[in-house]
Amino acid sequence: MAQCVRTSLNPPKTLLRNPAKSSPVSSPLFHLPKSKKHPRISMSQQNQQELSLDSLINSTRKEEVLGAIKGSLSNCLWETNLLKTVPALKSKVRGKVRDIYDGGDYLVLVTTDRQSAFDKILASIPFKGQVLNETSLWWFDRTRHITQNAIVSAPDKNVTIAKKCSVFPVEFVVRGYVTGSTDTSLWTVYKNGVRNYCGNALPDGLVKSQKLPSNILTPTTKADDHDVPITPEEIVKSGLMTEADYCEASSKALSLFEYGQRVALEHGLILVDTKYEFGKGSDGSVLLIDEVHTPDSSRYWIAHSYEERIQKGLEPENVDKEFLRLWFKDHCNPYEDKVLPDAPEDLVCELAWRYIFLYETITKSKFELPLTEEPIHDRISRNVELALSSLR
Structure with a gap:
């Protein structure tokens, strides 16, 4: 791998206190791995499926699955208690969306239907956990030419069994466009005057939803309450990662994103931004973990209408959870209010459909609605027990 780090003759003696508002360092410690600059190509010139918002809103497939979505509103997977049903499991860590169990030599990751945004749990979305798990598995399988991953098996629609590794406490956020509505989104900090963000110099004159000249990496720390x-x-100086590990992970993150953008565009979508997580395996290899290009970790727009809408000053048509974020921002202060309003049922159903729509659009596979006769927790317990038994 090409070296992406060089040591300055006079490196700074103190860490920058505010990376979002810092000025460029004249003698940088790092040469970040840059994504390739490609000529701006009209969306209509790409070999892509012509996807429209109408196909999202009025498709016969939507009517087909809405009944199942509404019928599962009271049967969402909000919480799991596999410690009571699977004796081989030792402990549990509850994340925002995933319940992570210690299975000895392996981790058992259960993707629930919990919906998070603004560092809070907002709602339960039917089938969301299955969509995220199966979307990630599809991408994990198709990105092996870029990086190794920690996946061992997927014994259940909501479950992945993974190798244990030492997780880097950094999220690798890659962005291709100036957009977003959260406090750490690129558009929020840019409109507030920031022109150097996480080591990336940003030119004046950018407008919301504009494509960046090249993809950029804006890492954050992994924190329980709020990513920074x-x-x-700072990542290297604070000991979060070594120079070599950071260079390798950041290079892989940019390559994964460029590949994801190409695949998404072939299917009529724009992969706008996303985040990756990595860990270090027992053999010292850097492994891709967690999730890949899901509607939870990524922002997607419909490609066909993007240029026309931008020229008219309109928001791009999105196929992710952004409209849920915007609803909460319109009805409360999601960062400061202690009690948030309940998401309306029609909003929950629409988000469930969008997640299924995105899965089917990307994978070209029909989403298999699970049988509702068996409680989800019983099914997961049975499948995890069988899978762990086969690994002993």
């Missing part, structure tokens, strides 16, 4: 933007220099 951080520069590459």
